Amino acid sequence: MLHNIDKQKMNQLMDRDKDAKIIINQLLENHNVALSTIAHEIRNPLTLVYSALQVMEIQHPELSTYPHWSQTKSDIEFMCQLLNDLSRYSSGHTLNHSAFSMKDFLKNIAVSFAISLEDSNIEFTSRIDKGLGTFTGDKIKLKEVLLNLLANARDAVQSVHSGDGRGKICLSAHPDIHGIVIECFDNGCGISDDIIDHIFDPFVTHKENGTGLGLAISRQIIESHNGSIQAHSSPETGTTFIIHLAC
Ligand SMILES: Nc1ncnc2c1ncn2[C@@H]1O[C@H](COP(=O)(O)OP(=O)(O)OP(=O)(O)O)[C@@H](O)[C@H]1O
Ligand SMILES: [Mg+2]
Structure with a gap:
């Protein structure tokens, strides 16, 4: 992740050199697309796993008494949340005015x-x-x-x-x-x-x-x-x- 100091240096470089500006902007765009794509591709199968757990719980209610059951479900919910946040983080600069x-x-x-x-x-x-x-x-x-x-x-x-x-x-x-x-x-x-x-x-x-x-x-x-x-x-x-x- 880029910190403020890196962003300042990058902006100075872009102000000085127009070719660098084009390349850096392209790299940033690629980075954001890659991050969103990875988050999206992992989230899809994870959502399927979560849905399967829900179906299993409906069909076998005794599963919810299993000691690690609710922890497993909340770990998956957390991972889905993290992936959602990652997608939103990578698209934070794209605005619809x-x-x-x-x-x-x-x-x-x-x-x-x-x-x-x-x-x-x-x-x-x-x-x-x-x-x-x-x-x-x-x-x-x-x-x-x-x-x-x-x-x-x-x-x-x-x-x-x-x-x-x-x-x-x-x-x-x-x-x-x-x-x-x-x-x-x-x-x-x-x-x-x-x-x-x-x-x-x-x-x-x-x-x-x-x-x-x-x-x-x-x-x-x-x-x-x-x-x-x-x-x-x-x-x-x-x-x-x-x-x-x-x-
Ligand atoms: N109003 C606040 N009062 C006290 N601490 C705060 C406040 N807002 C933010 N923080 C601190 O800043 C940290 C980062 O906040 P941030 O919203 O980025 O993440 P989070 O709330 O921990 O998790 P999430 O990503 O789910 O929002 C928090 O964990 C907390 O320690
Ligand atoms: Mg917060």
Whole structure:
């Protein structure tokens, strides 16, 4: 995987040399196609294996009492998830643009997320400014980013406030002179200084069932929109992710 420093060097090289630019872009495209193809080709037979296990369980219900049965099923589910994430990671820079109302878009996401929290006692608020106007970008991919951030916020809050009723998450958005600022705040476990510099790297996870691709995909999508995403965090106060999108 390429890190930021590699990308900077690559961009400098491409700025200096037009032939290098063409070749590097072609190599990057080939790399992404290869990654998607491999993920896709492995996912297909794996899905068949998972379906076969489900059929076996229906026909032989006693299998579900076998000690390793549910672990085997959840391992396969995890592999399918990882392969899905890998496909999304390799296609994060390919955008399908459309023009849409940013206020309506964010309100819809806030409503869906609020519904998903109904069984928890986490307090979720949203403050979406009415003057956000029309934005042109990839709605599906931007939704993926916000759902990643909100899912991380929910995990972080649940890890410290599980059941105590003090967990808080807030999604807010307002215009600024350059475009739009979107913030996702949570008062969860926070991120310590030694890991904060790596959270956007692929496969960095501190969760038992995490793939560690959520933030890597999110950053790729935001940067493909010529925007930026940053995290500010402390274990005492929690975490705020800030996205800047130019209009
Ligand atoms: N809001 C947050 N509060 C605390 N830690 C966070 C927060 N968001 C991200 N992190 C840290 O950053 C790591 C990487 O997050 P990322 O979303 O990339 O992967 P993940 O959530 O672990 O797995 P997945 O790929 O399933 O999303 C997390 O494992 C967690 O340690
Ligand atoms: Mg995540």
